[in-house]
Amino acid sequence: MTSTGKLGDTVAAxxxxxxxxxxxxxxxxxxxxxxxxxxxxxxxxRHVDPEEGYFLMVPGDFNSLAVVNKVNVALVxxxxxxxxTAVMPADEYPAYFAANVLGASVALTGGGSSIPxxxxxxxxxxxxxxxxxxxxxxxxxxxxxxxxxRKARLVPWDTKGRTWFADxxxxxxxxxxxxxGLRRYVADPLFYFFSPVVRLNFALSGGAGYVLxxxxxxxxxxxxxxxxxxTDKFGAFRATLAAVxxxxxxxxxxxxxxxxxxxxxxxxxxxxxxxxxxxxxxxxSGDPTTWSQELIDDAIALGGSFDLAxxxxxxxxxxxxxxxxxxxxxxxxKFRYDNLYRFHNALVDKLCPxxxxxxxxxxxxxxIEREDALFKSFVDLKAEAHQIDLYHLTGVKSLSEIxxxxxxxxxxxxxxxxxxxxxxxxxxxxxxxSDLKARHIPDYLVxxxxxx
Amino acid sequence: MDNGIEPYEIDIRTTDQRCNELAGAMLDLAExxxxxxxxxxxxxxxxFDDPIAAAAYHAMSDEIAKAGEKMDGDMKxxxxxxxxxxxxxx
Numbered sequence: 007m008t009s010t011g012k013l014g015d016t017v018a019a020x021x022x023x024x025x026x027x028x029x030x031x032x033x034x035x036x037x038x039x040x041x042x043x044x045x046x047x048x049x050x051x052r053h054v055d056p057e058e059g060y061f062l063m064v065p066g067d068f069n070s071l072a073v074v075n076k077v078n079v080a081l082v083x084x085x086x087x088x089x090x091t092a093v094m095p096a097d098e099y100p101a102y103f104a105a106n107v108l109g110a111s112v113a114l115t116g117g118g119s120s121i122p123x124x125x126x127x128x129x130x131x132x133x134x135x136x137x138x139x140x141x142x143x144x145x146x147x148x149x150x151x152x153x154x155x156r157k158a159r160l161v162p163w164d165t166k167g168r169t170w171f172a173d174x175x176x177x178x179x180x181x182x183x184x185x186x187g188l189r190r191y192v193a194d195p196l197f198y199f200f201s202p203v204v205r206l207n208f209a210l211s212g213g214a215g216y217v218l219x220x221x222x223x224x225x226x227x228x229x230x231x232x233x234x235x236x237t238d239k240f241g242a243f244r245a246t247l248a249a250v251x252x253x254x255x256x257x258x259x260x261x262x263x264x265x266x267x268x269x270x271x272x273x274x275x276x277x278x279x280x281x282x283x284x285x286x287x288x289x290x291s292g293d294p295t296t297w298s299q300e301l302i303d304d305a306i307a308l309g310g311s312f313d314l315a316x317x318x319x320x321x322x323x324x325x326x327x328x329x330x331x332x333x334x335x336x337x338x339x340k341f342r343y344d345n346l347y348r349f350h351n352a353l354v355d356k357l358c359p360x361x362x363x364x365x366x367x368x369x370x371x372x373x374i375e376r377e378d379a380l381f382k383s384f385v386d387l388k389a390e391a392h393q394i395d396l397y398h399l400t401g402v403k404s405l406s407e408i409x410x411x412x413x414x415x416x417x418x419x420x421x422x423x424x425x426x427x428x429x430x431x432x433x434x435x436x437x438x439x440s441d442l443k444a445r446h447i448p449d450y451l452v453x454x455x456x457x458x
Numbered sequence: 459m460d461n462g463i464e465p466y467e468i469d470i471r472t473t474d475q476r477c478n479e480l481a482g483a484m485l486d487l488a489e490x491x492x493x494x495x496x497x498x499x500x501x502x503x504x505x506f507d508d509p510i511a512a513a514a515y516h517a518m519s520d521e522i523a524k525a526g527e528k529m530d531g532d533m534k535x536x537x538x539x540x541x542x543x544x545x546x547x548x
Contacts, residue, residue: 196471397522399488400501408485415485419478426471429464 017074019315020066020276022266022283023210024147026107029266030277032065034080040064040072043348048072052271066272068315070354071340084207086154087128087147091198099132100240100282101140103265107146123428125149128206133194134261134284136186142263143194147209155202158185161211180259194312228259229290231320232313233301234266234281239308246283246304247280254297257289273336276311276329295320300328318352326357327450337454341366358454362447366455369441384421391418463539466532473525473532480518480525487515 015021017038017169020030024402028034039049048064064072094102107130129147134140175193179185236245240263251258262285266277286301300321302312311329312321327333337358341347347363395401402408442452488495494507503519506512 099482145489395501397477398482398519399481399484399504400497402485402488402497405489408489411485412482415478415482417473422471422475426468426475429468429471 007323013077014069014074017065017077018069020269020272020274022264022277024131024264025125026127026130026265027125027267030066030269030272030275031079032269032272033267035065036080037076037078037444038064038074040074042072043344043346046343055424064275066276067336068353070349070351071344072349082125082128082206084142084159085128086150086152086203087154087206087209088150088203088207089198089201090146090148092144092333094142094144096134096140096142097241099144099263100237102144103130103132103237107144107265122197124377126139129209130265134244134263135190136258136261137252139244139251139261141190143181143198145198147206150203151391152203154204154407155200156204158208159205169240179437227289228287229316230285230287230292231294231298231301231316232283232285233305233310234276234283234312235310237265237280237282239310240282242343243282243304243308243310247286247301248295250300250304251286256286256294256297257291258286259289260287261285262287273332273339274314274330275332275353276313278311279309281310299325305329314353318356323357324448326353334450334454335457337451338457341455358451362451365445365447366442366451372441380421380425380428383424384418387418387421390414463536466536466539470529470532473529477522477525480522484518487511487518490527 016031017035020032022028022030035052036052037049041047064074081302092102107127126149127146128149131145133143133145136145137362139345164266175189175197179189181191182188186285198296233243233247247261250256251261264283264285266281266283268279268281269275269277298317302317302321302325305312306325306328312325314321314330321329330336340354340358341363347360391397394411394414396411396414402411439452439456442455488504491506491508491511495504495506495511504515506515
């Protein structure tokens with residue numbers, strides 16, 4: 007997860023950045039507008055429609071529920087920020103973070119503009135150094151009134167704004183066999199020796215480091231994975247991470263840690279509590295499934311989760327269900343609002359392959375046809391009853407008509423009872439559950455169809 | 459699947475069943491009092507000679523009218539949900 011990216015992707019993945027007070031993107035969305043395949047347009051205002059479910063459905067849906075047309079997000083002023091760093095044993099990092107970052111990341115007051123200034127600690131992350139990942143470097147960008155040491159508003163996109171010095175350091179760290187040691191003892195102390203003052207946007211747009219923002223879309227040899235663990239489980243997961251990387255000889259170039267407060271409202275929350283996000287950037291070599299799954303299982307066992315965007319193909323369905331308990335509700339909403347099953351992605355296709363959906367559709371169609379037939383016979387009888395004004399008897403002309411009317415009443419009553427029974431038994435649900443199970447559809451999908 | 463209208467559907471069917479019972483009771487009343495009531499050619503309520511039978515008829519007629527209003531209310535409530543429920547294969 008990065009601080010820069012396309013807005014649509016960021017909403018779809020409910021991405022996060024380095025701002026310790028913000029967390030998942032959903033936390034800063036005020037309003038949103040989304041188009042559903044069922045022609046529904048959902049306009050939702052967070053503070054006006056707190057109970058409105060649509061808002062909760064879209065961020066983090068990986069574009070499988072709706073097309074997001076507009077989002078209105080909370081901004082902060084593009085103020086000045088100054089970089090400060092500190093190196094410490096990794097196990098001391100949570101205490102350092104709590105004292106120096108979390109306590110200071112409250113919003114500052116300051117004036118003149120309706121746009122709030124950034125928090126005192128505007129951006130923060132920590133780097134864990136290879137090979138044992140037992141030493142952490144905290145990198146914070148603090149809000150300041152000091153004059154800028156670099157005037158540029160943004161890092162140029164094409165060059166990432168790196169100097170030749172940073173380029174050389176980056177190349178050495180990435181490609182030399184002793185790159186990890188070089189980074190920890192030489193490159194980083196040199197790189198972080200200075201404490202530049204830049205605009206917030208500049209710091210966000212790629213000027214933070216020289217190996218920290220490897221972008222898998224532009225570096226085909228690298229990939230990233232991310233694991234989220236509750237803040238009090240930092241030490242336990244760090245130890246497992248270091249052991250797994252060593253045991254499987256993972257060519258991990260970079261491990262960074264970012265903080266995220268719990269998120270409010272998304273259907274597939276990755277930050278169920280306040281979490282530390284461990285982002286592992288590694289050079290692709292071999293199949294990462296084994297070691298990734300080991301880390302995924304450990305994160306889940308510690309009450310955390312993992313990044314669906316980067317590990318969708320690696321994680322098993324059981325792991326997805328364990329890390330994201332809202333999956334069943336998410337699928338139920340998917341079936342309800344994308345009822346033509348138009349929006350697909352790897353997540354949806356993995357959780358609910360088209361053949362399962364089609365099987366459910368067959369069952370559903372059969373149920374609807376049965377219910378419609380019941381209803382049609384009932385409506386026909388009622389029409390007949392109304393024609394002779396049965397309820398008010400104004401049309402009764404002779405005693406001989408009464409038995410016929412009783413027969414008609416009896417038929418109406420029987421049809422009514424059949425309908426009532428169907429509704430009371432929730433025919434569409436009950437029949438479908440048994441029928442779905444008969445077609446070997448997994449339990450979590452049956453529950454999703456049931457809740458739809 | 460729970461689309462929010464099932465409670466109203468059940469309520470309507472239950473109320474309708476009560477209407478059927480009342481209609482049956484009215485047929486019983488008409489049969490028991492045969493020859494002692496006259497229909498209204500204009501389509502209005504029949505008039506009974508026996509005031510007790512008349513009161514019973516009107517009580518049942520009123521209950522049917524109230525049941526009709528209740529069903530109207532349930533249908534309006536369903537209409538309010540229907541734009542949502544319509545997306546649910548309805």
